[in-house]
Amino acid sequence: MYAYTNIIYDLFIILLLIGGISQFRSPRSARTGNMTAALAMLFAMALVLYRYPATHQSIVAAGLIVGAVFGIIVALRVTMIQIPSMVAFQHGAGGVAAFIVAFVELTRESAELTTVGEISGYLGLFIGAATFSGSMLASGKLAGKLKQTPQVLPQHNTILVLLVGIIAALCVASRYTGAGIAPYIYSGVILLSAVLGVVFSMRIGGADMPVLISFLNATAGLAAAFCGIVIQNRLLIACGATVAASGSILTAVMCRGMNRGIGNVFTGTGSAKGKATDALAIPKEVPQLKLPKPQEAMSRARTILGKAKKVIIIPGYGMALAKAQFKVADLAKILEKRGAEVKFAIHPVAGRMPGHMNVLLAEAEIDYDKLKEMDDVNSEFSSSDVVLVVGACDVVNPEAIKTEGTPISGMPILKAYEAKNVLVCNLDQRPGYSGVENTLYHDPKTVLLFGDAAKTISELSAE
Numbered sequence: 001m002y003a004y005t006n007i008i009y010d011l012f013i014i015l016l017l018i019g020g021i022s023q024f025r026s027p028r029s030a031r032t033g034n035m036t037a038a039l040a041m042l043f044a045m046a047l048v049l050y051r052y053p054a055t056h057q058s059i060v061a062a063g064l065i066v067g068a069v070f071g072i073i074v075a076l077r078v079t080m081i082q083i084p085s086m087v088a089f090q091h092g093a094g095g096v097a098a099f100i101v102a103f104v105e106l107t108r109e110s111a112e113l114t115t116v117g118e119i120s121g122y123l124g125l126f127i128g129a130a131t132f133s134g135s136m137l138a139s140g141k142l143a144g145k146l147k148q149t150p151q152v153l154p155q156h157n158t159i160l161v162l163l164v165g166i167i168a169a170l171c172v173a174s175r176y177t178g179a180g181i182a183p184y185i186y187s188g189v190i191l192l193s194a195v196l197g198v199v200f201s202m203r204i205g206g207a208d209m210p211v212l213i214s215f216l217n218a219t220a221g222l223a224a225a226f227c228g229i230v231i232q233n234r235l236l237i238a239c240g241a242t243v244a245a246s247g248s249i250l251t252a253v254m255c256r257g258m259n260r261g262i263g264n265v266f267t268g269t270g271s272a273k274g275k276a277t278d279a280l281a282i283p284k285e286v287p288q289l290k291l292p293k294p295q296e297a298m299s300r301a302r303t304i305l306g307k308a309k310k311v312i313i314i315p316g317y318g319m320a321l322a323k324a325q326f327k328v329a330d331l332a333k334i335l336e337k338r339g340a341e342v343k344f345a346i347h348p349v350a351g352r353m354p355g356h357m358n359v360l361l362a363e364a365e366i367d368y369d370k371l372k373e374m375d376d377v378n379s380e381f382s383s384s385d386v387v388l389v390v391g392a393c394d395v396v397n398p399e400a401i402k403t404e405g406t407p408i409s410g411m412p413i414l415k416a417y418e419a420k421n422v423l424v425c426n427l428d429q430r431p432g433y434s435g436v437e438n439t440l441y442h443d444p445k446t447v448l449l450f451g452d453a454a455k456t457i458s459e460l461s462a463e
Contacts, residue, residue: 007234009047014238016040021246027358028368044235080360081320084213084352085143091216092135098128098223099190105230107183113230120229122171122189128223129190133197135216141205142352148433150205157267163196204265205433211254211265213353218247250354257348257374258411291448298459301447304421305460308385311335311342312377314414315357316350318391318426322453328390329364331461343370345377345387345414347395378415387419391453393432398439407434422446425456 017040023033054060078086102124105113113121140146153159167189174185204212221243228236255262291297305311313332319325332342344366350357358371372380381387389396396416400408416422417440424441428450431437440446449456 006051010234010238013040013043013047013235014242016043017239017242021242024246026368027355027362027371030355030358030362041239044239048233048235080323080325080363082143083359084209084356085139087353088135088139088142088213088216090135091213091220092132092139094220095128095131095133095135095223098220098227099125099132099193100128101227102128102223102230103183103186103190105227106186109179117230117232118175120226122174124223124226124230125186125189126167126171126193127219127226129193130197130200131216131219131223133194134201134212135197135220137198137201138204138209138212138216142209148205149435150208151202153199153202156199156203159199160196163192163199167192167196200266208258208265209352209433210349210354210356211251211258211262214247214250214254215262215266216247218244218251221245221247254349254354258408260411291450294449294451297447297449301423301449301460304386304423304447305335305388306338308335308340308421310380310384311340311386311388312345312381312384312416312419313342313388313390314345314347314350314392314396314416315361315390316347316392316395316432317352317356318393319453320351320356320360320391322391322427324390324425324454324457325360325364327454327457327461329361329366331388331457332366332370334461340385343372343377343380345374345381346371347374347392347414350392350395374412374414381415381418384419386421386423387416389416389422389424389426390457391426393426393438394434394436395432396438396440397432397434397436399436402439406436408436416440417443420445423449423460425449425453425460427451427453 017037020033020035020037020040023029023036049060074086102121106118106121106125137146141148170185170189170192174182174189177185201212221240223240225237225240225244228234228238228240251262255265258265311332313328315325315328319328335342344357344361346357348354351360361371362368392414394400394408394411394413396414397408398413398417399406400411400413403409422440422443422445424446426448429438429441429448441448449460
């Protein structure tokens, strides 16, 4: 009877977690889903502590309190710009927890591990350490502390294969060594896995960062699931596997949003899939921009917005950097009061993590119904009077569908070029993360309003 009761409790928590994650599909229900998933984790922690009473309860209580206080302080202080970096850091923390648990179980003298349990321990060491170092590198890139462009080593793939081979050989060797030598071998596995995580992640940057973030989410869950096998904990297995599955699905969604295979992203073998089309007659050599006086550009932009009946706003990472989401929300309200229809077009890889733009706009209290995904809104650009681009570049760059051989070739874009008028509120004319010149800037119907986006939007709203 006791065993059946335990299964019921575990099943309840697992279903509660899955129910919370399932609500992430919609911006409107995401906040409730997050609270539901957090509640499931709280129940799981309480149940584990009840089933396995700690020998030193004061130490466990102190650890929980310190961790909770630290987490709350970080969450309260983090800004919308810092969220991608924080998310990557959290994935790394999950990797640390996984390889520590695996190391303790593999070296514990009283542990009687099965073959499956031992192999799971090796995988926990490997995946956990690689997730930790890869996440720390990603966090540093997203925070601007490290160079954000991809870094490729000579014979990069060969180095990765060699590292995996050496790690596998060490794991096999540990089974035939004495108890005194094994911990040193496991430490070597952790160290080499951490190196592998760095070598793996350093080649990924720019527009591929959302793919890396979602992939690290999946590996953190996978490492936790293997640790669950080692300690024979159903809850940890199920929760880790759920996170791994959701992260894998999200990774596939990000790759589809860029029209790239996951192998292309992680091995650096070429740009997006597919061939370019002849949607626009873009010159091979892009001429130097001839910018009008700022006052003339602003006057023209105000006139266009004043007459517009249908406006589509495209946010990008530059909006986050300028903290312009609140100004954009104010402008949207002004336009709606003047009788215009306003929508927001969200590209799946805009920003530095999945859903980054949704989070920013939700913070500015923009109605969720106005947020339209790329596949739903692309057919509406041709009927729009004006498209307002705020801090976005690559996701509206026509080169993606015109020119082959660039980092964004074949990537689906938001078809801003089809609108009657385009207003660009970016910091300057420099290319986006991909480094590809944005030929939309050279279209005669495009008005370039370079400078701080928050200030530019305020000036537009003034009239």
